[in-house]
Amino acid sequence: AAATKLSSSGKLMYVNKDQIALPTDYAVESFPQKFVVDGFLVVCDVSKTQYRPADRQMNLLAKLLPILVKQKKPIVFAATKCDDLSQKLLEDLEAAIVKHARGSLLVQTSALEAVNVDAAFFLLEQLQTQRSSRFVGRIS
Numbered sequence: 001a002a003a004t005k006l007s008s009s010g011k012l013m014y015v016n017k018d019q020i021a022l023p024t025d026y027a028v029e030s031f032p033q034k035f036v037v038d039g040f041l042v043v044c045d046v047s048k049t050q051y052r053p054a055d056r057q058m059n060l061l062a063k064l065l066p067i068l069v070k071q072k073k074p075i076v077f078a079a080t081k082c083d084d085l086s087q088k089l090l091e092d093l094e095a096a097i098v099k100h101a102r103g104s105l106l107v108q109t110s111a112l113e114a115v116n117v118d119a120a121f122f123l124l125e126q127l128q129t130q131r132s133s134r135f136v137g138r139i140s
Contacts, residue, residue: 013030040071046093058096065097075104077093078109082115085108
């Protein structure tokens with residue numbers, strides 16, 4: 001059995017995206033020591049860059065995906081910086097998803113152009129909600 005331990009000691013908990021822009025309007029809370037992970041949002045930079053070897057990110061992803069899949073939680077992949085897209089990196093990401101995480105979703109995003117950033121989070125929430133309602137339906 002695979003065990004995944006996440007730690008966030010002393011980190012702040014954000015419950016709303018406006019919390020960063022308006023910090024005085026929200027209570028400051030630290031992340032609890034123990035928490036439940038309902039799903040994973042995997043962020044992958046697919047932009048053209050000369051300083052980062054493309055295979056480095058893909059190698060890390062190849063090691064990470066089997067561990068995440070074993071958790072049996074929804075996974076959404078966010079391909080970031082698609083406004084400066086490397087088609088090869090996007091194709092490699094799609095191939096890794098098909099190979100290791102079939103049934104997961106891929107969202108192409110661009111924070112610079114404000115495209116699909118919220119969609120990745122909404123999709124993850126929707127997948128998690130569908131999953132939990134399916135389990136509730138089986139119990140009753």
